[in-house]
Amino acid sequence: KQEVTQIPAALSVPEGENLVLNCSFTDSAIYNLQWFRQDPGKGLTSLLLIQSSQREQTSGRLNASLDKSSGRSTLYIAASQPGDSATYLCAVYSGTYKYIFGTGTRLKVLA
Amino acid sequence: GAGVSQTPSNKVTEKGKYVELRCDPISGHTALYWYRQSLGQGPEFLIYFQGTGAADDSGLPNDRFFAVRPEGSVSTLKIQRTERGDSAVYLCASSLGGGNQETQYFGPGTRLLVL
Numbered sequence: 252k253q254e255v256t257q258i259p260a261a262l263s264v265p266e267g268e269n270l271v272l273n274c275s276f277t278d279s280a281i282y283n284l285q286w287f288r289q290d291p292g293k294g295l296t297s298l299l300l301i302q303s304s305q306r307e308q309t310s311g312r313l314n315a316s317l318d319k320s321s322g323r324s325t326l327y328i329a330a331s332q333p334g335d336s337a338t339y340l341c342a343v344y345s346g347t348y349k350y351i352f353g354t355g356t357r358l359k360v361l362a
Numbered sequence: 363g364a365g366v367s368q369t370p371s372n373k374v375t376e377k378g379k380y381v382e383l384r385c386d387p388i389s390g391h392t393a394l395y396w397y398r399q400s401l402g403q404g405p406e407f408l409i410y411f412q413g414t415g416a417a418d419d420s421g422l423p424n425d426r427f428f429a430v431r432p433e434g435s436v437s438t439l440k441i442q443r444t445e446r447g448d449s450a451v452y453l454c455a456s457s458l459g460g461g462n463q464e465t466q467y468f469g470p471g472t473r474l475l476v477l
Contacts, residue, residue: 255404282462294368294453294470295405302463340404346462348418349395352404 253278257341257353264331265361272326272356274341279319285350286315286326287340295340299326331360364388366469368454374475375444383439383472387456394437395466396421396429399451408452411437412460444476 254277264270274284283302287295299308299315301324307316314327328335338357342350367386375381387394392413397405407421411431419429426444431437441448451473455466 285465287468292473294366295468297465297467300465342404344462348393348410348460349407349421350397350405350466352406354402354404 253281253343253345253351255341255343255351255353257339257356259356260354261357261359263359263361266331266333268331268360269327269329270331270358272328272339272341272358274324274326274353276322276324276343276351278345279322280345281319281343282346283344284315284317284324285342285344286313286324287342289338289340289355291337298339328358331358333360333362335360366454366456366467368452368469368472370472371470372473372475374477376477377444377446379444379476381441381444381474383441383452383474385437385439385454385456385469387435387437387454388467389435391456391458391467392434393457393460393464393466394431395455395457396437396439397453397455397468399453399471401450405453408439410460417460441474444474446476449474449476 286298301317312329338355342352394411396408399405410418413434451471453471455468457464
């Protein structure tokens with residue numbers, strides 16, 4: 252059974268810092284992995300989708316890497332801003348129609 | 363174009379009542395998914411529709427939960443005899459065809475509170 256873990260559960264950093272969010276999964280047989288952002292009281296916004304054949308994806312200040320064999324992904328946020336404050340969710344897709352989500356990392360960037 | 367929309371955005375009901383939650387997927391998307399997100403948790407899969415049929419309903423917690431998609435577009439999640447433990451955010455997502463390489467696009471969710 253696929254399980255997804257995110258560390259840390261919460262993170263507070265000063266503005267301008269580079270930071271890394273971690274995601275691990277137990278079954279390496281995945282089709283893709285997605286990072287989402289969730290603002291309080293809002294739905295999910297897809298940030299980056301990494302297919303199983305890819306090692307990383309970049310969008311602006313965000314970079315996500317995938318090491319399928321070790322069951323790990325990281326989300327790197329460069330030069331963090333207060334507007335980055337949100338919960339970041341990692342989800343893996345194993346071809347069974349459903350994403351399996353981690354419990355998220357709550358990020359607060361202090362001005 | 364318009365994204366996935368869900369109504370109502372918030373629903374407060376009393377224990378034992380019946381509720382319906384609606385999802386409008388992105389136009390042209392044949393695959394539709396329902397997830398439930400409890401406080402402090404990640405979303406958990408409930409049911410997947412391909413067209414009008416429920417291809418996988420393994421995530422529905424019990425027979426009080428039921429979902430339909432009669433015309434292959436709008437879907438309704440129905441909860442009978444609501445319990446306080448049903449309080450959660452119910453998220454709907456859609457994808458173009460349900461393929462393994464596709465992105466699922468999520469709606470804003472319906473926040474259900476059962477008193």
